[in-house]
Amino acid sequence: MNEVAREANVSLGTVSKVLNGKVTVAEELRKRVLAACTKLNYQRNQIAASLRSRETHTIGIIVPDILNTLYAALVEKIENLASAAGYTVMIVATGENSERAQARIRLLRERQVDGMIVMSSLESSELLATAVGAGMPCIVVDRITEDTPFPSVATDNVDATYQGTKHLLSLGHRHIVFAVTSPHLWNTQERISGFEQAMREARAKAEVRVVGLSVQEATISLTNLFRSPDRPTALFTGNNIVTLGAVCAQLECGLSIPDDMSLLSFDDFEWLKLLRPAVSAVQQPADQMAVEAWRLLSQQIGKRPIAVPHIRIGAQLVIRQSTVACVTRGKKVKA
Amino acid sequence: MNEVAREANVSLGTVSKVLNGKVTVAEELRKRVLAACTKLNYQRNQIAASLRSRETHTIGIIVPDILNTLYAALVEKIENLASAAGYTVMIVATGENSERAQARIRLLRERQVDGMIVMSSLESSELLATAVGAGMPCIVVDRITEDTPFPSVATDNVDATYQGTKHLLSLGHRHIVFAVTSPHLWNTQERISGFEQAMREARAKAEVRVVGLSVQEATISLTNLFRSPDRPTALFTGNNIVTLGAVCAQLECGLSIPDDMSLLSFDDFEWLKLLRPAVSAVQQPADQMAVEAWRLLSQQIGKRPIAVPHIRIGAQLVIRQSTVACVTRGKKVKA
DNA sequence: CTGAAAGCGCTTACAG
DNA sequence: CTGAAAGCGCTTACAG
Numbered sequence: 001m002n003e004v005a006r007e008a009n010v011s012l013g014t015v016s017k018v019l020n021g022k023v024t025v026a027e028e029l030r031k032r033v034l035a036a037c038t039k040l041n042y043q044r045n046q047i048a049a050s051l052r053s054r055e056t057h058t059i060g061i062i063v064p065d066i067l068n069t070l071y072a073a074l075v076e077k078i079e080n081l082a083s084a085a086g087y088t089v090m091i092v093a094t095g096e097n098s099e100r101a102q103a104r105i106r107l108l109r110e111r112q113v114d115g116m117i118v119m120s121s122l123e124s125s126e127l128l129a130t131a132v133g134a135g136m137p138c139i140v141v142d143r144i145t146e147d148t149p150f151p152s153v154a155t156d157n158v159d160a161t162y163q164g165t166k167h168l169l170s171l172g173h174r175h176i177v178f179a180v181t182s183p184h185l186w187n188t189q190e191r192i193s194g195f196e197q198a199m200r201e202a203r204a205k206a207e208v209r210v211v212g213l214s215v216q217e218a219t220i221s222l223t224n225l226f227r228s229p230d231r232p233t234a235l236f237t238g239n240n241i242v243t244l245g246a247v248c249a250q251l252e253c254g255l256s257i258p259d260d261m262s263l264l265s266f267d268d269f270e271w272l273k274l275l276r277p278a279v280s281a282v283q284q285p286a287d288q289m290a291v292e293a294w295r296l297l298s299q300q301i302g303k304r305p306i307a308v309p310h311i312r313i314g315a316q317l318v319i320r321q322s323t324v325a326c327v328t329r330g331k332k333v334k335a
Numbered sequence: 336m337n338e339v340a341r342e343a344n345v346s347l348g349t350v351s352k353v354l355n356g357k358v359t360v361a362e363e364l365r366k367r368v369l370a371a372c373t374k375l376n377y378q379r380n381q382i383a384a385s386l387r388s389r390e391t392h393t394i395g396i397i398v399p400d401i402l403n404t405l406y407a408a409l410v411e412k413i414e415n416l417a418s419a420a421g422y423t424v425m426i427v428a429t430g431e432n433s434e435r436a437q438a439r440i441r442l443l444r445e446r447q448v449d450g451m452i453v454m455s456s457l458e459s460s461e462l463l464a465t466a467v468g469a470g471m472p473c474i475v476v477d478r479i480t481e482d483t484p485f486p487s488v489a490t491d492n493v494d495a496t497y498q499g500t501k502h503l504l505s506l507g508h509r510h511i512v513f514a515v516t517s518p519h520l521w522n523t524q525e526r527i528s529g530f531e532q533a534m535r536e537a538r539a540k541a542e543v544r545v546v547g548l549s550v551q552e553a554t555i556s557l558t559n560l561f562r563s564p565d566r567p568t569a570l571f572t573g574n575n576i577v578t579l580g581a582v583c584a585q586l587e588c589g590l591s592i593p594d595d596m597s598l599l600s601f602d603d604f605e606w607l608k609l610l611r612p613a614v615s616a617v618q619q620p621a622d623q624m625a626v627e628a629w630r631l632l633s634q635q636i637g638k639r640p641i642a643v644p645h646i647r648i649g650a651q652l653v654i655r656q657s658t659v660a661c662v663t664r665g666k667k668v669k670a
Numbered sequence: 671c672t673g674a675a676a677g678c679g680c681t682t683a684c685a686g
Numbered sequence: 687c688t689g690a691a692a693g694c695g696c697t698t699a700c701a702g
Contacts, residue, residue, distance in 0.1 A: 001679065001680065002679080011688065011690075012679095012680085012681095012689085012690090013681080013682080013689060013690080013691095014689075016680070016681060017681095017687095017688085023687085024687070025688085026687060026688085029687090043441070043444060043445055043468070044679090044680080045386075045445065045447060045679055045680065046447065046680090047382055047386050047391065047446070047447045047678090047679080048678070048679035048680035048681090048694090049679080049680050049681070050382050050680090051380075051383050051679080051680070051694050051695070051696085052679085052680050052682075052693075053680080053681055053694085056382065058446070065411070066410060066411045066414065067408065072401060072402055072407055075401060076400070076401045076428065079401065079426065079427070079428050083427060083428070083439070088427065088443070089425065089426060090424065090425050091414065091425075091426050092418060092424075093414050093415065104418070106378070109378060110379050110381045111382070111393070112381065244605065244609075247609050251609065251611075270579065271606040271609075271610075274579075274582050274583065274586065274606075274610065275610060275611075276610075276611060336696065345673085346673045347673085347695095347696085347697095348672075348673060348674080348675095348697080349671090349672060349673075351696070351697060352672085352697090355697080360671070361672085364671090380696065382694090382696085383678090383695035383696035383697090384695080384696050384697070385696090386677095386678050386680085386694090386695080387677075387678050387695085387697040387698075388678085388697060388698085
């Protein structure tokens with residue numbers, strides 16, 4: 001920048017003013033500066049700018065796993081929105097590990113990101129609050145907690161599973177298992193409660209099965225379930241990981257869907273409609289969640305007030321081929 | 336840091352030395368500094384450190400699309416490797432847009448990343464070289480070019496399609512279509528050439544079909560192909576986008592795989608083995624590619640010499656249910 | 671081994 | 687509108 005100033009015969013400050021375009025600079029000088037920039041092929045050092053101006057135009061996204069289809073979709077969309085607004089995203093993957101998440105969040109803080117979007121869960125809200133630190137704009141997405149200290153965006157989980165369960169009940173199913181990975185997570189608890197509520201209203205017994213954290217574990221657990229005499233007539237998965245496990249397990253057992261059992265997936269993704277039978281799903285509104293998350297974060301960064309800090313978006317039930325009327329003793333039960 | 340120095344009754348420089356752990360500092364002072372840090376809950380400002388030390392411990396990854404399963408797998412793995420080494424990754428998505436890619440690369444450069452891994456393609460190698468700029472460590476992955484100015488990592492594309500085609504030929508197929516998205520990309524050209532070579536050796540006519548860039552376009556193009564009287568007995572897709580399109584198109588046409596047509600996918604991913612029939616695939620070595628890419632980038636950042644700058648890794652053919660012996664006029668042809 | 675001082679490349683009040 | 691100067695929070699030769 002010094003060189004540019006010399007080349008254009010203006011002061012350092014003027015170059016800065018031209019490049020930032022905030023203050024008005026005489027057309028004459030502007031042109032000289034711009035010419036000097038192209039002549040010298042000047043590239044601004046954003047690190048120096050950030051140090052002084054105290055904004056990095058960088059945000060951090062903290063996810064458990066990029067390969068999880070929900071998080072991949074959210075990251076993709078947020079990156080688009082952020083980069084359109086001139087922000088660059090730093091992404092960190094934490095696994096389901098609270099300490100890693102804390103360490104990574106601290107790292108992003110040291111890197112002076114302007115804000116964070118957190119989808120990983122820490123053991124407690126206080127832990128999250130201290131890791132993020134005071135004054136750091138931060139939005140929690142999906143992995144909300146009961147007492148989130150930050151604005152949050154999530155699916156209306158209770159309603160989503162309630163509607164999904166209602167769908168299965170309307171098909172005559174009474175023996176439904178809801179299979180989840182992390183029963184301690186607040187969003188899972190919400191999903192369970194929506195399921196239980198619908199089952200209670202139908203006076204049916206709500207059965208929740210914890211199937212482990214990975215696809216492999218879920219496959220094993222569900223294989224056992226499918227082979228047991230106590231197999232339900234319908235399985236409702238708690239997220240896309242469990243859905244994957246369920247499809248694997250079903251193939252392993254030679255179970256026929258939907259003849260032997262109906263399957264409803266929480267989370268929808270491209271391949272679900274290409275399977276045969278195509279799998280019915282409760283579709284989380286990933287795009288809208290991303291939009292809202294970015295909107296809230298922008299507002300926080302801009303120190304604008306946030307009217308509604310906790311946003312819940314409705315899910316959509318997509319009925320395909322895997323959920324059909326319940327069959328008992330070889331006969332279809334009327335819905 | 337100033338406050339820490341005052342609290343610990345040492346100089347600013349000493350605090351820096353303790354925190355960086357490079358220079359030896361008397362145990363006595365070390366303890367005082369560390370105590371002061373925890374007492375004040377000190378968080379270092381990496382931006383300031385970066386400005387002075389000229390290293391940000393940040394790398395940039397440039398991908399066309401995070402949702403593409405190959406890039407998602409590569410990003411996930413590279414993020415793991417980089418963060419284990421103390422680096423944070425900035426990720427930018429460019430679509431198939433050369434100008435966007437250039438702009439984003441410039442941005443990363445202004446943000447002073449220590450290195451870049453580029454998976455997006457620019458119109459030419461020179462354009463890439465100027466965007467990245469002199470002295471910037473940079474590794475090209477997957478989207479290699481004939482005259483890459485940077486070290487590169489990619490699948491051995493020629494061999495991969497050669498082996499895949501051989502597999503189809505060995506099943507008696509003579510009428511095989513290889514369907515691709517971007518025939519102008521060098522990696523696609525390699526894949527085409529492996530296909531053509533195998534077909535030439537078998538004295539069969541090599542037919543390449545360009546199906547557009549998106550899954551939607553591919554679906555339409557392949558639906559037309561499947562409905563034409565000229566439908567091949569086997570389809571070999573050029574990447575995971577085309578595979579998706581092929582599965583969609585097949586469902587739309589009510590085409591039965593593998594009875595009516597065999598299907599071989601370039602790129603493998605979880606769902607392929609869950610489809611029925613499970614889809615045979617040429618599996619790109621994503622994990623190894625990530626490892627090699629990170630290794631090369633580390634070497635460049637560390638200014639260590641690179642012995643083999645262009646790395647090619649063999650693909651693996653995974654035979655499942657979608658590729659079977661060719662059927663002509665209702666009879667299976669002996670392989 | 672420790673400290674005082676310079677400086678990384680910008681932005682930003684402050685005069686003029 | 688323009689420029690000179692201070693300063694963002696660190697690291698890094700350089701003395702001592």
